[in-house]
Amino acid sequence: xxxxxxxxxDIGGTKLSVGVVSLSGEVLSxxxxxxxxxNVWDALSDLIKSQLKLTDxxxxxxxxxxxxxxxxxxxxxxxxxxxxxxxxxxxxxxRDLLQMPVFIDNDAKxxxxxxxxxxxxxxxxxxxxxxxxxxxxxxxxxxxxxxxGRIGNAGHIGHVIVEPDGRLCACGSHGxxxxxxxxxxxxxxxxxxxxxxxxxxxxxxxxxxGRALVSVGAIMDLRSAVIAGSVxxxxxxxxxxxxxxxxDRSAKIEFIRDFTVCPAGLGQLSPLVGAAAVARNxxxxx
Ligand SMILES: [Zn+2]
Numbered sequence: 001x002x003x004x005x006x007x008x009x010d011i012g013g014t015k016l017s018v019g020v021v022s023l024s025g026e027v028l029s030x031x032x033x034x035x036x037x038x039n040v041w042d043a044l045s046d047l048i049k050s051q052l053k054l055t056d057x058x059x060x061x062x063x064x065x066x067x068x069x070x071x072x073x074x075x076x077x078x079x080x081x082x083x084x085x086x087x088x089x090x091x092x093x094x095r096d097l098l099q100m101p102v103f104i105d106n107d108a109k110x111x112x113x114x115x116x117x118x119x120x121x122x123x124x125x126x127x128x129x130x131x132x133x134x135x136x137x138x139x140x141x142x143x144x145x146x147x148x149g150r151i152g153n154a155g156h157i158g159h160v161i162v163e164p165d166g167r168l169c170a171c172g173s174h175g176x177x178x179x180x181x182x183x184x185x186x187x188x189x190x191x192x193x194x195x196x197x198x199x200x201x202x203x204x205x206x207x208x209x210g211r212a213l214v215s216v217g218a219i220m221d222l223r224s225a226v227i228a229g230s231v232x233x234x235x236x237x238x239x240x241x242x243x244x245x246x247x248d249r250s251a252k253i254e255f256i257r258d259f260t261v262c263p264a265g266l267g268q269l270s271p272l273v274g275a276a277a278v279a280r281n282x283x284x285x286x
Contacts, residue, residue, distance in 0.1 A: 002058040003028070006279045007098065009048070010107065010271035011035075011066040011090075013081025013134055016044050018051045019269075020059070021276035025118035027269045029055055040082050045097055052098075061101040062094060063279030065110030065271055067135075072152050074104025080170075081134065103282040107271060108137030109146055109155060111264065113281055114274030115226045116141050120265030126222040129264075130157060132209065133229035136178040140220055146281065147220075158182070160212040177212045181205045183231045194231045202235045206242025210261075213247060217256040228264035228271075 005028060010017040012035060019030030031054075033047050070077040076087040094102045105113075112129025121127045125144040131137040136158030140147040147154040158178035159171055166175025167185065179185050183194040190201055197205070209232075213225050225243075232239055243261045251259040264270045 002056060004060055005057040006276040007048075007052075007059045007062040007100070008272040008275035008279075009044075009062060009064040009066075009094070010110075010275050011044065011064065011079065011082075012107065012271070013067060013079070016040075016047055017272055018044075018047050019272040020051070020055045020057050021273060022057075023060075023280075025114070025273055025276065027272055028057060030269070030272055035082065038084060040084060041088075041093065045093075048097060059098075059100055061103065061279045062098050063110070063275040063277065063282075064090070064094065064102065064104040065107040065275040065278065066090065066104060067137075068106045068153065070104070070106065070152070077104070101279070103279045105146075105278045106137065106139065106152070106155075107131065107274070109139030110274035110278045111228055111270055112139040112141055112155075112226065112274070113146055113277035114266060114270055114272075115228075115264055117277045117280070118266070118273065119226070119270060120262050121224060121226045122265075124224055126220070127224040127226060128155065128157065128213065128216055128220070128222060130209070130213075130225060130227045130232070131229040132181060132183075132205075132227060132232035134183050136182045136229075138216075140216070140222070142220060142222070157212050157216055160215055162208045162211045177208060181208050181231075186231070195234055197235070199238060202238050203242045205231075205235065206239045207246045209239075210243040210246025211250065213243070213259065213261070214250045214256070217251060217259050218253060221255055223251065223256045223259035225259070225261045226264055227261060233263060233267075 138157035169176035169179035
């Protein structure tokens with residue numbers, strides 16, 4: 001009998017990834033391409049078609065992680081980093097192309113679902129996942145379920161305010177975590193890409209991420225965080241140490257004491273496993 005699995009798609013501002021993930025969360029094959037400036041759908045559908053040709057896995061459905069905002073269930077996506085996608089009918093397009101059920105969620109919400117499925121926080125029921133990269137995103141698992149909120153945006157930790165009267169954020173507010181800790185903001189503040197940040201900048205970024213986590217932890221009654229994204233993973237150990245120090249310093253109320261942070265356990269493949277987890281959790285489980 002043929003192996004069964006999910007088709008997984010991760011749509012980012014700088015790269016597109018597709019792959020086949022087994023029903024137990026193992027990435028069986030994958031491919032990627034740079035996100036072009038224009039004709040993004042053509043590039044994505046070419047990548048998908050070539051990946052489909054390479055696999056003999058029986059696909060039970062497709063899960064997608066995509067930058068927001070989007071309408072509920074990803075029917076219409078307006079990914080901030082893809083200018084030509086405004087109310088883009090992604091779900092219908094993918095259904096037509098793949099001829100299988102398609103399930104779409106925000107990329108950070110996808111990530112945390114993958115990490116509790118088979119990553120660094122496997123089996124945990126109350127945890128926040130963060131992506132610290134070009135922007136800052138988040139998703140919350142509460143009582144074992146992904147939190148959606150009113151229209152699907154729950155977990156947007158990037159817009160928790162961490163600096164009173166801080167920098168202007170792309171959202172229009174001041175002092176949001178994203179306005180201080182995202183790759184784009186770090187570059188604007190220091191004049192250098194985040195990859196060349198000084199130890200002081202890395203420490204300060206970690207401190208602000210920790211500050212936001214303490215607030216979210218108190219509201220959501222959770223004390224576990226997993227962080228992915230090129231900026232966080234690129235900063236590495238000194239960043240995670242700074243986050244943990246801030247958690248130790250500020251998470252004082254009893255139920256969030258011992259709040260711990262760890263890096264994503266699935267590395268580069270984390271977004272694809274997360275995308276598969278979206279399909280798995282939305283009812284496409286066999
Ligand atoms: Zn903001």
